[in-house]
Amino acid sequence: MSDPIETAIFEKLSRIDPKGDNGKSIEPSDVAKDLQPEQWQRMLPKVRAVALGLMRQGKLTITKKGKAIDPNAMKGVVRLRLPTAEEAAAAKAALPPVTDEDDGDFA
Template structure:
């Protein structure tokens, strides 16, 4: 089952032109209109996970941020092909399963 925050992020981005970004608060307000501020840390956490997977880019002042050291006001957009490749290169290579060794 898909994460509702992840779904909301990609639904919101699908309404924008390619290369355009959204504010995380837009997602939080869609999910919890009355208490959207409480959703903000969760939205940011999901966005960070998606960025680490290469499925989302977090930007600040129009430039992609380092997923390990950003803070403050951010925006979310779909990644470029180069950003996706860079994110995949940063991901650690998983160890082979025991079944792979047999």
């Protein structure tokens, strides 16, 4: 986890929900404000993009009005929280399978 935005998201979540089982959430703007207090509006699209990537990996859930949203329909005011076991499993199942066919040879 070397990405500073990713680190900031998980640090903020761990502060409000240390065990990760209460379903508490944060706003992407809070993360942006932590990272760049003076120009947080410029940071917000980057935070949302990282959150979207984390959701697709099953590491984060993006919610709207308390319900998980489709990552392709992310618009408006959203919140970030740690995923339930079911949400993480569904996200990982949706990822394309990794194969051993690509051995790096370019013929």
